Amino acid sequence: MLAVRGLRKVYEGHGRRVEAIGDLTFTVGAGEFACVVGPSGCGKTTLLRCVAGLLPPTAGQIEVDGRPVSGPPRGLALVFQEYGRSLFPWLRVRDNVELPLRSARVPRGRRRDLVSEALASVGLGDVHHAYPWQLSGGMQQRVAIARAVAYQPRVLLMDEQFAAVDAQTRADLEDLIRSVWQRFGVTLLFVTHDIDEAVYLGQRVIMLSAAPTHVAEDLPIDLPVERDQLTTRADARFTELRGHVYAQIQAAKRAEPSEV
């Protein structure tokens, strides 16, 4: 469903040359939930922007649904890290979720159903008419997720979603993501710097090295499908996987070139 082959991204400008991504190759199968973790500054956001077609790679190829990406691909939705800023402040919640569908010329009746379903699935059935800035950070996040879900993407990308919300909200949102993924059968690529979160959420954790970035390890997460905050996190296997990922990230950090 999603294939990244030999991806390389170098930022150039003002006489400086920053190699954000060295050589990345991985694939994510249809309906799979993969998490990407790596030390900070390893180009996670750059990777997502390349996959989303918002940033042209320096070298390499990205395919979504069998087609090479040269601009924002059809059937792909990205939930931005700055979720609050990604909502249109002049549109009410409902219109925010509906706008991409209107633009895609989805008929009105269908649109209404999709928007209502998406908002209900993130637990926001009752704030259709609020403006985004009237909501809390966690709720804004849900609106952004609802908008992505209503768009019916085959591939859903999420960037550092929960960095800015409190721990309670974060746990709720993590479970929400799991339920959304199960309910809509979407292919999900979730980028985070939080190791616990990556292990808890995904079927797979793709660990990145420090820049110039490559895949350090691709680890299947063999935890049961039904997960919850209490039992899963107390599971001995969870602790073991988490420890393994942690060690890998630490190793990646140490390998970081010291000059920069």
Place this chain on the structure above:
Amino acid sequence: MSGAFRRAGLVLGLPVVLFVVWWFASYDSKDFYRPPLHKILEAFRDTWFGERMVQDVLPSLIRLGIGYAAALAVGVTLGVAIGSARWLRALLEPVLEFLRAIPPPVLVPIVILLAGIEDRMKVIVIVSGAVWPVLLNTVEGVRAVDEVLADTCRSYRIRGLARLRHLVLRSASPQIMTGARQALAIAIILMVISEMFAANNGLGFLVVQFQRSFQVTEMWSGVLLLGLIGVALSLAFRFVDRRVLRWYYGLRAVERQPK
């Protein structure tokens, strides 16, 4: 409740005081050029509530309306184009700076030569002055579109007219409204000035006419009427502004709250 009274008192207090002072200070004025306020108000009623409303006030307001609407349309259209294309901005900026620096009243004699003295001239004069604040503010607004929102549109493949309508215009709307507010004041001034130069009806024409024929009281009443029209239009503008930018004022109020 008492808050509302307080606010009403603050808003209306000074105008009422000024009115009362004017009323009594001028009450038994014998000065021909400074008639008593009650005489001016009498003249106001007799002069404006009748034929002149249709023959002079209405034409003025129509010119103003057409000129202002055209300035908004031209300003926003060009502003969006210039704000969206860097090369266009670089190309036009020096010329725009020059044109903007010309005081619009000096254009009146030129426009008379080119467009005659009819309504067309007055509308052109109004547009030529009122278009600048709209244009320049629109350019700034369009340039300041939030990057994340722009990426959101790209990512959801919101393009063309939908992008223009839901992203560019809405996000520039606070600046556009700022420009529109300044343009309204300029448009009123230019409406009067263009009528003072050459016209056979209209408010500006009449005020000059009264002055030349020593109908001083009527002249004062014309000034009063222009002031009242200005206030009424600015109140109407405020009303529209609060509706169009509801989201903006709400957002700002939320942002100002201590976290």
